[in-house]
Amino acid sequence: MSNTLTESGSRGRAGDKVFSGIALFAGCLILFVLFCVAVFLLWQALPTFTADPAEITGGSGFWTYIWPIVIGTLIAAAIALLIATPISIGVALFISHYAPRKLSQGLGYVIDLLAAIPSVVYGAWGMTVLAPALVGPYVWLAENAGWIPIFAGPASQTGKTMLTAGIVLSVMVLPIITSLSREIFLQTPKLHEEAALAMGATRWEMIRMTVFPFARAGIISAIMLGLGRALGETMAVAMVLSGGGLIASLIKSGNQTIAAEIALNFPEAFGLRLAELIAAGLVLFVITLAVNMVARWIVSRHKEFSGAN
Amino acid sequence: MSKRIDVNDLNVYYGNFRAVEGVNINIEARSVTAFIGPSGCGKSTFLRTLNRMHEVLPGARVEGEVLLDGENLYGPGVDPVTVRSQIGMVFQRPNPFPTMSIRDNVLAGVKLNNKRISKSDADALVEKSLTGANLWNEVKDRLDKPGSGLSGGQQQRLCIARAIAVSPQVILMDEPCSALDPISTLAIEDLIEELKTEYTVVIVTHNMQQAARVSDKTAFFNIAGTGKPGKLIEYNDTPTIFNNPSEKSTEDYVSGRFG
Numbered sequence: 001m002s003n004t005l006t007e008s009g010s011r012g013r014a015g016d017k018v019f020s021g022i023a024l025f026a027g028c029l030i031l032f033v034l035f036c037v038a039v040f041l042l043w044q045a046l047p048t049f050t051a052d053p054a055e056i057t058g059g060s061g062f063w064t065y066i067w068p069i070v071i072g073t074l075i076a077a078a079i080a081l082l083i084a085t086p087i088s089i090g091v092a093l094f095i096s097h098y099a100p101r102k103l104s105q106g107l108g109y110v111i112d113l114l115a116a117i118p119s120v121v122y123g124a125w126g127m128t129v130l131a132p133a134l135v136g137p138y139v140w141l142a143e144n145a146g147w148i149p150i151f152a153g154p155a156s157q158t159g160k161t162m163l164t165a166g167i168v169l170s171v172m173v174l175p176i177i178t179s180l181s182r183e184i185f186l187q188t189p190k191l192h193e194e195a196a197l198a199m200g201a202t203r204w205e206m207i208r209m210t211v212f213p214f215a216r217a218g219i220i221s222a223i224m225l226g227l228g229r230a231l232g233e234t235m236a237v238a239m240v241l242s243g244g245g246l247i248a249s250l251i252k253s254g255n256q257t258i259a260a261e262i263a264l265n266f267p268e269a270f271g272l273r274l275a276e277l278i279a280a281g282l283v284l285f286v287i288t289l290a291v292n293m294v295a296r297w298i299v300s301r302h303k304e305f306s307g308a309n
Numbered sequence: 310m311s312k313r314i315d316v317n318d319l320n321v322y323y324g325n326f327r328a329v330e331g332v333n334i335n336i337e338a339r340s341v342t343a344f345i346g347p348s349g350c351g352k353s354t355f356l357r358t359l360n361r362m363h364e365v366l367p368g369a370r371v372e373g374e375v376l377l378d379g380e381n382l383y384g385p386g387v388d389p390v391t392v393r394s395q396i397g398m399v400f401q402r403p404n405p406f407p408t409m410s411i412r413d414n415v416l417a418g419v420k421l422n423n424k425r426i427s428k429s430d431a432d433a434l435v436e437k438s439l440t441g442a443n444l445w446n447e448v449k450d451r452l453d454k455p456g457s458g459l460s461g462g463q464q465q466r467l468c469i470a471r472a473i474a475v476s477p478q479v480i481l482m483d484e485p486c487s488a489l490d491p492i493s494t495l496a497i498e499d500l501i502e503e504l505k506t507e508y509t510v511v512i513v514t515h516n517m518q519q520a521a522r523v524s525d526k527t528a529f530f531n532i533a534g535t536g537k538p539g540k541l542i543e544y545n546d547t548p549t550i551f552n553n554p555s556e557k558s559t560e561d562y563v564s565g566r567f568g
Contacts, residue, residue: 191404198362199418200394213408
């Protein structure tokens with residue numbers, strides 16, 4: 001009898017060990033891959049930082065070369081998030097709290113489908129449909145709001161501008177933010193929703209009192225994931241934007257993003273140019289890392305009130 | 310400040326399923342009325358129709374009328390939001406808003422519908438409500454801490470403070486002590502006794518001793534079997550229900566022979 005006790009105990013423990021081993025391995029693997037990427041980028045980019053500034057594209061050093069496209073990348077991502085975030089949260093709320101159940105299921109499915117469309121398709125659509133369609137509005141903007149630097153004219157006659165790229169990107173990040181937000185909204189404890197309703201809250205007040213505070217951290221994570229895609233998106237931007245130097249106007253040709261810059265120049269690059277582009281990749285890597293850390297910090301700031309305790 | 314409730318011929322449905330059938334009941338103002346009965350007999354469902362919380366669930370609906378001092382809650386043009394602000398509710402599990410401080414929890418209902426309140430009025434109201442819920446002395450030094458940091462019994466009293474802060478006509482309680490320890494339960498029961506002087510209190514409970522201790526009148530609900538609608542079997546003064554009920558099933562239930 002004492003044998004069965006020890007045997008079954010040890011067998012259970014073996015399974016436990018295997019599982020914790022696998023979990024540990026998976027965790028370490030991610031760190032290892034991240035480490036390798038960082039080492040690769042640093043190693044390959046090194047020539048850029050040691051080279052004579054005059055030899056770098058533009059002729060006056062790496063930072064002069066990189067900062068316009070860093071700004072371009074951030075502008076594109078900012079436009080995308082500014083457009084996509086309110087729409088996504090609205091759609092997610094509609095699906096989770098307003099729509100009849102049948103409609104919400106169908107709608108959720110369609111949104112998920114939107115995420116499955118390859119970015120090259122978005123690029124083609126942006127280039128052939130959206131850009132020409134936006135020429136008219138851009139001309140109008142240049143005429144009527146031209147005194148605002150970002151709408152300074154003359155407007156692009158092809159519509160292949162930063163604003164167009166930002167709009168295409170916003171459509172691409174929309175499904176990410178929407179489906180994550182929807183999942184989180186649906187997890188709001190019924191207990192709290194009913195507490196709000198029972199003291200005479202309207203549906204919107206109930207959402208403000210219970211759903212948003214509960215989902216706050218989740219919404220920020222969703223936006224950051226969207227931002228990740230917007231920052232790193234290559235193909236669509238490369239196809240939609242006719243790039244150039246940094247300019248304030250969003251409706252003229254010009255500006256460039258890091259990802260598109262790398263994609264467009266990589267095939268013909270060698271030697272120092274290659275190192276430059278990899279250094280640009282390193283900068284993008286650092287930006288994404290920084291963005292994620294800021295997001296973590298925002299999420300953790302209100303831990304005491306998060307509802308997790 | 311408290312009103313009476315008269316229910317006429319109320320049927321409650323979840324979709325096509327009739328959960329509660331033909332309830333007629335008159336609940337006096339400034340009294341404590343207890344609903345007792347076995348699980349699934351529809352007493353909680355019925356309680357939720359008294360402040361129109363039942364219809365929050367998809368497909369749920371009600372036939373019949375509920376009169377609050379003669380005014381039908383289900384009449385045309387009646388906004389459920391207004392109904393709920395006049396008839397407060399305390400739930401089975403304590404549910405203070407976790408993202409709000411203790412103070413904000415108490416003020417949550419008052420601040421609804423964009424009503425403004427000055428800081429001194431708010432302070433006075435917070436103290437009055439928390440005192441009314443016998444919680445003031447325990448939390449007065451940490452009003453800015455989250456409500457979720459309190460013990461279960463304290464959280465439930467915070468929920469009661471939140472409910473009475475809006476000066477409702479009626480307070481509904483859905484098994485308010487079932488998740489609490491005996492000492493917290495006693496604190497809530499004492500509180501119910503005090504609330505009676507100002508409010509109409511309706512309480513659902515599984516605990517018959519509790520019904521006997523706190524209520525003036527008791528309603529016994531029962532179902533004939535699974536899938537059948539729940540019915541109000543007997544409604545009378547609490548001592549009568551417990552000592553001399555007129556229905557056989559009531560007697561069986563209160564004497565512990567079933568349920």
